[in-house]
Amino acid sequence: MLTRSFVAALALLTVVAPPAFAQDEALQDEAVTAQVPQTRMPLAVNADMTQDQENILFLDLSNGKRVAIRLMPLWAPKHVERIKYLTREGFYDGVLFHRVIDGFMAQTGDPTGTGRGGSELPDLEAEFNVLPHVRGTVAMARTASDKNSANSQFFIMFYPRFSLDRNYTNFGRVISGMDAVDAITRGEPPANPTVIVQASIAADNKPPKFDLPVQQPAVQVPALPAN
DSSP: OHHHHHHHHHHTTOOOOOTTSOOGGGGGOHHHHTTSOOOOOOOOOOOOTTSOGGGEEEEEETTSOEEEEEEOTTTOHHHHHHHHHHHHTTTTTTEEOOEEETTTEEEEOOTTSSSSOOOSSOOBOOOOOSOOOOTTEEEEOOOTTOTTOBSSOEEEESSOOGGGTTTSOEEEEEEEOHHHHHTSOOBSSOSSOOEEEEEEEGGGOOOOOOOOOOOOOOOOOOOOOOO
16 A cells, blocks of 8 residues: 555656646546545456457557457446447557657557547546556546546556546556557657557457558659640
8 A cells, every 4th residue: 555655646746738648647636536436346357368359459550569458348338339439440540659658658549649639429428437557557548627528549558657546537458468568669759659550359350460551652743844
């Protein structure tokens, strides 16, 4: 308990305040924290990728590695539903990790790459829970001022950050490929960002895909001769 409190205290020393991002200052939002229902839910996740493949998200990254994430409907049913829907629509394919902070987290899910974008679907109501933000946690990003502003952006934790607990919707955890997460290029934004080449649900049996589409050169239209 003492170690947890000490880590949480250290986390409050660094405050980052861009839009739709995970914020270190979340612990100060006492009004939000007080609204978290004190219900029992499973703390452990099933790492067996042969089971419940409907709730396994694969991210094939441009670094040549695949990440497997166990989605947890019991933790955040609406957020899991949103992630699965957008994945099957191909929304995350080609989207980069636009905000990657060493020792903190890697954030993606914005097709504009600016941290201000999202899908055309309505924002989600918060489903904050008691699950801790540990290494490998996958949670939804939101704006600092509106707890109900999560849409499509999410982040993966490099290291525990307990100041985020009960202030961001924790909806899954990495069960394979954490080395791929560790290899994501750092930066805000990175100079050469890591890209989600393909996101898929395990039950759909899509083969891995790591190569980005080749950009075709622009067609040069010859100029008309002068009269």
